[in-house]
Amino acid sequence: MRIVVTGLLGQYAFGGVTWDYIQYLIGFRSLGHDVWYLEDSGAWPYDPVGQTVSEDCTYNVNYLAGMMSEFGFGDRWIYRNGADGKFHGAGETAARDLIRNGDLLVNVSSAGWLRDYDFGVKHQMFIDGDPMFCQVGLLDPKNADYAARVRAHDSHFTFGLNVGKPGCLAPDTGIRWKKTVQPIALDCWPMQDDAVPDRFTTVMNWASYAPIEWAGKLYGQKDLEFEKFKQLPQRTPQRLEMAMGQGIGSRRPTEELRALGWTILEAGEVLPDHRSYHEFLRTSKAEWSVAKNGYVQGRTGWFSCRTACYLALGRPAVVQETGWSETIPAGDGLLAFSTLEEAVEAIADINDHYAEHQAAARALAEQFFDAKKVCADLLEQAELI
Numbered sequence: 375m376r377i378v379v380t381g382l383l384g385q386y387a388f389g390g391v392t393w394d395y396i397q398y399l400i401g402f403r404s405l406g407h408d409v410w411y412l413e414d415s416g417a418w419p420y421d422p423v424g425q426t427v428s429e430d431c432t433y434n435v436n437y438l439a440g441m442m443s444e445f446g447f448g449d450r451w452i453y454r455n456g457a458d459g460k461f462h463g464a465g466e467t468a469a470r471d472l473i474r475n476g477d478l479l480v481n482v483s484s485a486g487w488l489r490d491y492d493f494g495v496k497h498q499m500f501i502d503g504d505p506m507f508c509q510v511g512l513l514d515p516k517n518a519d520y521a522a523r524v525r526a527h528d529s530h531f532t533f534g535l536n537v538g539k540p541g542c543l544a545p546d547t548g549i550r551w552k553k554t555v556q557p558i559a560l561d562c563w564p565m566q567d568d569a570v571p572d573r574f575t576t577v578m579n580w581a582s583y584a585p586i587e588w589a590g591k592l593y594g595q596k597d598l599e600f601e602k603f604k605q606l607p608q609r610t611p612q613r614l615e616m617a618m619g620q621g622i623g624s625r626r627p628t629e630e631l632r633a634l635g636w637t638i639l640e641a642g643e644v645l646p647d648h649r650s651y652h653e654f655l656r657t658s659k660a661e662w663s664v665a666k667n668g669y670v671q672g673r674t675g676w677f678s679c680r681t682a683c684y685l686a687l688g689r690p691a692v693v694q695e696t697g698w699s700e701t702i703p704a705g706d707g708l709l710a711f712s713t714l715e716e717a718v719e720a721i722a723d724i725n726d727h728y729a730e731h732q733a734a735a736r737a738l739a740e741q742f743f744d745a746k747k748v749c750a751d752l753l754e755q756a757e758l759i
Contacts, residue, residue, distance in 0.1 A: 375477035375758070376408045378495070380486025384413050384431075384438035384453045387422055388642075389651025390577055394503075394556070394679055395482060396445055396648075401557040401745030402480075403447075405753075410464075410472055411447065413438070414454040414488055422642070429457035439463070441648070478758065484508075487523055499756055500527035501554065505534025506672035509544040510588045525549065529756040535675030536697040543672040545588060552755045553701075556679035557745035563686035565736045566656055573613045574692070574721065575654065576663035577641060577680055580621030586668070593668035597621060599694060600664050602714065607635025609718045612725065614662060617641040617654060655684055660724050660731075661691040662717070669696040677702060686739035690731035692720040702742055707734030 379402070381395030395411075402409045419431040435453055442451045442463075452463045452472075461469055473479065474494040479486075483503035502508040512521045524530070531554040536542040538551055578596055585594035607614055615637040620626040631638055645651045655661075661684040669676040675697040684691050685708060695710040704710040709720035724731050753759045 376410070376472070376475075377402050377478045377480060378410045378412050378472045378476050379480045379482060380412055380414070380488075381482050382413065382415060382485045383411065383441060384434040385415060385417055385420055387420075387434055387437040387647075389645045389648040390680060392441060392648040393651065393683065395485075396441060397557045397559045397562075397679075397745050398480060398482060398749065399447060400445065400559040400562070401749035404559075404746040405750055409447070409450065410468075410476075411438075411442065411451040412469055412472060412486065412488075413452065414469070415456065415485055416487060416489065417456045419455060419457065422646075425642075429455070431455040431457070431462065435462045478753075480752075481527065484520075484524070497529070497756060497758060498527040499752065500524055500530045501752075502530070502532040502534070502551070505532050505537055505674040505676050506544045506588075506593055506668040507586055507666075508532070509534075509537070509547050510586050510593070512547045512549075513545055531752065531755070533676050534669075534672075535677065535701045536673055537675070539675075539700075541673050542675065542697065543588075543591075544674055553675075554752060554755075555677055555702075555743055555748060556682055557748035558679070558682045558686050558739060558743040559745045560686055560739065560743075563652075563683055563739070565686075565688040567688060567732065570657050570659050572659055573615045573637075574660045574662040574724075575615045575617065575658040576661050577617045577645060577651065577654065578663060579619035579641070580626035582666075583622060591671065593671055595621070595666050595668070596664050597625070598667035599670055603664060603717060604631060604634055604636075606662075606714060606717055609714065610721050612721050613637065615639065615658075617645055652683075655680075655689065656687055658684070658689055659728075660684070660689050660721075661693065662721065663691070663693050665694045665696050670694060673697040675701060681708075682739060682743040685735040686743065688732040688736045690724045690728070690735045692717060692724060702738065707731050707736070707738050 383395045419434045421428040452469045473491040476495040479495045479498045532551045581595035581597045585592045617639045677698040692709045695712045711717040
């Protein structure tokens with residue numbers, strides 16, 4: 375099949391974002407398909423150097439070209455500048471031919487709306503990476519155009535492993551959501567058994583956007599959940615090192631967190647690209663992380679791509695429960711917590727049985743997140759194979 379993956383790899387030229395999208399391309403290619411990357415979000419380019427939106431897409435195009443070359447996709451990519459509508463990479467003719475004559479369009483996390491194309495592509499697949507927030511947004515009358523575009527897809531997937539199940543608060547949108555997880559290209563994340571610094575880490579943003587309201591409740595971001603656990607360094611001798619964005623309005627309480635014992639690193643400075651992101655995870659002993667308040671309150675079953683990358687490296691993870699343990703087993707290599715006491719106990723468990731947790735972490739990655747398996751499952755659930 376000729377498969378077109380959309381994303382924001384060029385728009386947000388950061389390490390974690392790169393891995394979010396490139397691993398779909400790698401996964402589908404590993405199945406023998408002809409895979410292309412098309413980025414046409416309609417957005418003006420974001421310049422990470424100037425930290426501002428700009429009409430100049432030079433940085434974005436150069437970054438994208440480098441990534442496509444490094445991962446072996448050559449010229450099978452297109453970037454359209456939202457500021458002037460110009461196409462880069464393989465160009466406009468190739469882009470329009472892909473959407474007119476392709477076999478599958480994979481719209482990852484609402485990244486590609488392709489407003490002025492002649493659609494003939496045989497199957498359109500939508501992948502929701504933000505459960506609870508996505509479903510509430512689809513029911514908001516102000517988002518009628520967005521909802522119509524989502525519903526126009528032929529199949530709909532979500533990282534919310536519990537969406538549609540009893541106990542999950544994500545509202546019914548009338549869409550039959552199929553379940554999926556982020557694909558991890560295991561060859562890019564080989565098992566590590568070397569000595570590492572004694573630090574539990576994560577990569578996160580304090581708050582990515584404003585809370586939403588549904589059925590009389592507010593559903594917010596990681597800042598709300600982190601507050602519940604900010605005393606953690608007082609309860610464990612384990613070094614806790616966070617590469618953390620300051621969030622909307624730069625409201626992260628940096629000095630307070632440092633005074634409590636957290637090591638806070640500026641994510642934009644220490645993780646400028648996919649290589650430094652990979653190295654940060656590789657040189658961590660394990661991960662400790664919270665999830666967005668909306669994922670937790672909504673009991674969505676969301677699970678992080680970042681955490682799956684830690685697991686692939688053989689780095690155990692202690693992550694907040696969102697309901698994911700109903701699908702992905704917790705206890706060996708991957709531990710869930712909902713309370714401060716559970717977080718303390720899980721960290722101690724990792725440290726007391728580290729080698730066993732390392733092996734179990736890699737085994738979980740191979741079982742649940744292998745990009746070839748995940749992408750094959752997408753095609754099977756969509757009835758394309």
